[in-house]
Amino acid sequence: MLVGRTFWSPRKRHDAVATASSNAVRKVREDAARRWRDSQAARELEGSLISLAALIGTDVTNPDGEAVGQLRDVVVRWTSRTSHPAVTAIVVRASGHNTVIGAHWVEMSSSSGVRLRAHAAYARGAQRRPGEVLLAHDVLDRQVVGADGVDIVRPADVYLAAVKGGIELIGIEVGVRALLRRLGSKRRRGRVRPARVIDWATIRSFTPVRDDGTGHRGRRSDLAGATGTGLRLNVAAEELSALRAAEVEAALHQSDDESEGPSP
Amino acid sequence: MSVIDAPAHGSARRPPHALKRVLGLLAILGPGLIAANAGNDAGGILTYASAGAEFGYRTLFLMVLITVALVVVQEMCARLGAYTGEGLGALIREEFSLRSGASAMVLLFVANAGLTVSEFAGVGASMEIFGVSRYIAVPIALVAIWAVTVLGNYTRAERVFLVMGLVFLAYPVSAFLAHPHASAVFSNLLWPHFLHSKAFLLLSVALIGTTITPYMQFYLTSAVVDKGVTPETYKGERIDTVNGAILSDVVSIFIIIATAAAIGGSGALTSAAQAASALRPVAGASAEQLFAVGLLGASLLAATVVPLSTAYAIAETAGAERSLSRKLSEAPLFYGLLTTQLVVGAAVALLPGNAVELVVNAQVLNGFITPVLLTYILILANRRSVLGSAANGPRFRALATVCVAVVSVLSAVVLVQTVAGWL
Numbered sequence: 105m106l107v108g109r110t111f112w113s114p115r116k117r118h119d120a121v122a123t124a125s126s127n128a129v130r131k132v133r134e135d136a137a138r139r140w141r142d143s144q145a146a147r148e149l150e151g152s153l154i155s156l157a158a159l160i161g162t163d164v165t166n167p168d169g170e171a172v173g174q175l176r177d178v179v180v181r182w183t184s185r186t187s188h189p190a191v192t193a194i195v196v197r198a199s200g201h202n203t204v205i206g207a208h209w210v211e212m213s214s215s216s217g218v219r220l221r222a223h224a225a226y227a228r229g230a231q232r233r234p235g236e237v238l239l240a241h242d243v244l245d246r247q248v249v250g251a252d253g254v255d256i257v258r259p260a261d262v263y264l265a266a267v268k269g270g271i272e273l274i275g276i277e278v279g280v281r282a283l284l285r286r287l288g289s290k291r292r293r294g295r296v297r298p299a300r301v302i303d304w305a306t307i308r309s310f311t312p313v314r315d316d317g318t319g320h321r322g323r324r325s326d327l328a329g330a331t332g333t334g335l336r337l338n339v340a341a342e343e344l345s346a347l348r349a350a351e352v353e354a355a356l357h358q359s360d361d362e363s364e365g366p367s368p
Numbered sequence: 369m370s371v372i373d374a375p376a377h378g379s380a381r382r383p384p385h386a387l388k389r390v391l392g393l394l395a396i397l398g399p400g401l402i403a404a405n406a407g408n409d410a411g412g413i414l415t416y417a418s419a420g421a422e423f424g425y426r427t428l429f430l431m432v433l434i435t436v437a438l439v440v441v442q443e444m445c446a447r448l449g450a451y452t453g454e455g456l457g458a459l460i461r462e463e464f465s466l467r468s469g470a471s472a473m474v475l476l477f478v479a480n481a482g483l484t485v486s487e488f489a490g491v492g493a494s495m496e497i498f499g500v501s502r503y504i505a506v507p508i509a510l511v512a513i514w515a516v517t518v519l520g521n522y523t524r525a526e527r528v529f530l531v532m533g534l535v536f537l538a539y540p541v542s543a544f545l546a547h548p549h550a551s552a553v554f555s556n557l558l559w560p561h562f563l564h565s566k567a568f569l570l571l572s573v574a575l576i577g578t579t580i581t582p583y584m585q586f587y588l589t590s591a592v593v594d595k596g597v598t599p600e601t602y603k604g605e606r607i608d609t610v611n612g613a614i615l616s617d618v619v620s621i622f623i624i625i626a627t628a629a630a631i632g633g634s635g636a637l638t639s640a641a642q643a644a645s646a647l648r649p650v651a652g653a654s655a656e657q658l659f660a661v662g663l664l665g666a667s668l669l670a671a672t673v674v675p676l677s678t679a680y681a682i683a684e685t686a687g688a689e690r691s692l693s694r695k696l697s698e699a700p701l702f703y704g705l706l707t708t709q710l711v712v713g714a715a716v717a718l719l720p721g722n723a724v725e726l727v728v729n730a731q732v733l734n735g736f737i738t739p740v741l742l743t744y745i746l747i748l749a750n751r752r753s754v755l756g757s758a759a760n761g762p763r764f765r766a767l768a769t770v771c772v773a774v775v776s777v778l779s780a781v782v783l784v785q786t787v788a789g790w791l
Contacts, residue, residue, distance in 0.1 A: 245461050247454075247687050254698060258461065258687030286466055 153274065154214045155296040156262035157286050160240050164196050164218045173198030175218050177240040178264070179207075180273045181233075187305035191264065191271040192236065193228065194218065203227045212264070212271050214296055242310070243276065247334035251308070254340070260286060263298065275301045276335075308338035399591035400446060400609030402673060403584045404438065404616035405530060409670035410490030410663055411483075412578040416620050417643035419571055420627025422636045423563065425548075425556035427624060430572055432557060434579050435617040437771040439610050441742060444749040444760070444768065445585045446609040449592030450602040451758045455690075456589045456741075457681035459748055469685045472741065479733035480583055480678045484713030487674060490667030492717060493640060497660035503718060510714040513672050518696055518703055530669065535662035538650050540622040545649035546629035553625055567636075573735075573782035576775055579617065582737045583677040585745060590680035594691050599758065675709035735783035739776030746772045 156178060163171035177195035191207045209225040212218050237243065239262050248256045259276035260283040279299035408416075419427040445456065452459060461469030491509045492502030555561070562568065588609070597605045627646040637643060644659035651658040676692075683690035683702040690702040746768055752759045760768060 245466060247458070254694075255687060255689040258458075258685075260466075283466070283470075287470055 152214075152265055153296050153298060154212055154264040154266070154271070155277075156239055156244060156264060157260070157282075158214070158296065159212070159218060160244075162217050164194070164220065166220050166223055168223075169219075172196070172220065173203070176202055177238045179204070180237050180239060181235050182237045182273075183235045188272045188274060189237070189304070190269075191273070195230075195238070202230060204230050207270060213266065239273070243335065248276070248278070248302070248307075249334055249336050250340045251336065251338055252340040256337070259302075259335075261296075263296070263301065273304050275303045276307075277301055302337070306337050306339060307335050309336050310334065398605065398608045399588050399595060400442060400605065401530065401612030401615065402669070403588040403591065404442060404609075404612040405666075406587070406670045406673035407438075407579050407581060407584055408616050408619060408666055409483075409487055409578075410493070410667050411486055412620070413623060413663065413666065414637065414640065414643055415571075415574050415578045416623040417627045417646065418637040419575060420624040420629075420646070421631050421634055421642065422571065423568060424628045424632040425552050425625065426561045426563060426568070427572065427575060428553065428556040428621060429558070429560040430562070430575060431579075431617060431621050431624065433774075434576055435614060435621075436767075437576075437775055438580055438613045438617060440764075440768050440771045441580060441585060441745060441775075442588055442609050442613045443606060444745050445589045446592050446597075446605050447602065447755065447758055448745070448748055449589040450597040450605055451599050451755050453593055455593055455680055455684040456586050456745070456748075457685035458687075459589075459754070460744055461685050463748060463751070463754060464744065468744075472737065472744075473682050473685050475733050475737045476582060476586065476681055477678055479737060480674050481709060481712065482733070483581075483583065483674045484671060484709050485716045487667045487671035488714045488717035490663055491671065494660040494663040494667060497656055506714050506718055509668060509671065510710055513668065514707060514710055517672060517676065517692065517706060531665070535658060535665060537619065538647055538658055538662070539619060539626045542647050542650045543622045543626040543629060546626060546646075548625050548629035557621075570782065570785060573778045573785075576778055577735060577738070577782065579620065580738065580742075580775060581734055582741050583674050585741060586681045587673050587677035590677070590684065590690070594680070594693070671710075671713070675706050675713065678709055679703070679705040732783065732786050735779045735786070738779040739772075742772040742776055 159175055160177070162175055164173050164175050166172050173196040175194060176197045178191055179193040179195065180189040181192045182189040191210075191212070193204050193206050194210055194212075196203045196205055205220070205225050205227055209221050210218060211221060232238075243259060243262050245258050245260075247258055250256050257278045259278060260280075261277035263274040263277060264271050265274050277298060277300065279301075281297070281299050448459060449455065454462070457469060457473060460472055488506050488509065492506050495505035496502055562572075592605060595605075623646070626649075627643065630646040630648065631642060640659070640663075641656060644656040647655040647658050679702050680690050682705055683699070686701065688701040689699040691699060694702070696703050746760075748754050749768070750760045750765055
């Protein structure tokens with residue numbers, strides 16, 4: 105409903121042209137096969153993808169499993185060289201204060217939540233460092249704008265994944281189902297099934313402080329710091345095709361390979 | 369879509385100073401005036417007329433208070449739009465939660481659907497005074513509204529609707545010609561003469577509900593964004609908003625005075641013809657026709673603004689493109705929602721009998737949304753993280769808090785009353 109399929113994939117337009125019945129039959133079969141692959145891939149991803157929306161507000165535990173506070177935010181460092189930024193810290197709310205804990209001390213998974221590796225974790229200063237993005241504050245629910253300035257969607261979820269050497273930001277989920285998942289019961293919120301994902305590599309920048317002639321969006325950046333009001337893609341709204349589960353899985357493997365060796 | 373394109377021709381001919389100022393004022397007619405005036409829709413006019421007929425001048429002081437509250441609320445909304453570049457729906461999702469945003473949208477959608485039906489019913493009723501069947505009038509109105517919003521020049525259309533609404537300026541004239549008790553009017557305006565009765569309380573709350581309605585706040589914020597108002601140009605928008613709110617309430621006050629002077633104390637209104645009879649001092653025998661023209665303009669304006677507010681709010685909560693300056697294909701969700709509300713609203717308005725009444729009852733939901741929405745607006749406008757230096761100062765904050773609290777409590781009262789009445 106919110107994100108019509110035709111809106112997303114240029115393939116759909118192609119469908120309309122395929123009038124010959126044999127073509128149509130083949131199409132249906134292909135679609136079914138693709139859906140099946142997607143659902144398989146989605147199921148496999150269920151364990152490895154971490155949903156930010158499901159984690160925010162949950163307890164952060166110490167090695168003994170006791171709650172020490174609630175997860176407020178996850179910080180990644182986003183520079184021009186990283187297409188999938190690594191998690192550098194988490195923000196924990198404990199006894200009325202926000203504490204920033206370096207990612208080095210943190211384990212994260214969709215099944216067991218966020219856990220500290222040691223009883224005494226090093227808490228660093230709360231100042232935002234250059235290039236740092238607070239995913240819940242700056243990305244989740246913010247406006248995503250195409251390269252042509254057309255508003256597209258607001259992310260319903262942000263996906264992270266454990267790769268060798270840490271946790272990385274994979275992409276943003278824009279599917280309606282993810283939206284419903286967040287509106288649903290707490291139990292269901294942990295069941296991450298990616299449906300429509302925009303690869304983080306597609307995202308060019310935060311919406312600049314002052315947009316070109318078309319509008320005035322982004323003025324909140326003045327107030328909210330360097331990262332402000334939303335995300336801008338490097339493709340136009342019409343050209344955007346969201347990744348399906350199978351593609352996400354492929355991207356994930358690729359991301360895993362990349363982080364094995366130091367990239368040039 | 370710029371509303372500031374009108375005064376350009378004025379500078380070439382170098383009009384005298386006063387004329388220039390008037391032109392300048394007309395040029396900034398915009399979202400503020402539209403939003404507030406949409407509040408004077410068919411339901412609003414009948415409520416004001418009813419207040420005059422049943423309680424004479426006694427509700428006037430309340431109207432003054434309502435005007436203050438309306439100005440305060442609308443100003444906060446316009447400011448939020450201008451400084452954040454985002455509508456209320458988007459701000460609620462970002463600053464509160466997805467859940468709050470989603471539930472606000474569901475309630476707004478249902479309540480506005482009910483309102484749209486009653487606006488189309490108003491179109492039908494006013495054209496029937498001219499002997500045109502509503503089965504002809506309503507479809508034509510539907511096509512016209514759809515065409516100007518989706519295909520045509522909305523800014524021009526909104527001025528046409530506003531001018532039609534100006535017919536209600538006949539009420540002030542009528543009010544003077546009916547020779548109301550000047551002293552009674554002024555003492556009622558300046559000092560409360562409230563009655564301690566259930567009927568008076570219910571009517572008071574109805575007055576608040578029809579003057580401060582959620583769609584007005586959603587529409588204003590989004591329209592300010594769509595118009596492209598920035599903090600630099602906010603000054604003009606603020607004048608538009610404050611003037612619009614005051615002007616529309618002054619008209620409401622005169623409707624009460626004119627009706628009170630003509631048929632005051634005759635009990636509750638039973639028909640639109642009675643409401644029209646208050647225009648007799650101006651129009652004589654053709655009072656009813658004059659009333660019908662005004663009712664038509666008001667209904668058309670509201671039938672445009674209400675679905676627009678739904679479309680803006682839901683599209684921005686979802687993050688989809690929403691702007692009247694976009695093409696149909698560029699903002700499918702926005703125009704889809706707009707079209708759906710218009711078509712369904714017009715269709716239900718043409719259904720015979722109880723269906724209309726049932727749907728119109730959905731407006732009661734507004735009594736539920738208003739307190740929550742006003743609280744959100746207040747919190748947002750107080751937040752420095754949202755508005756920076758434009759956030760509410762301490763004095764404005766105190767005033768706004770009182771306004772929001774009073775309106776909220778009274779809205780809650782009518783909600784409880786209505787629901788209890790159903791059970």
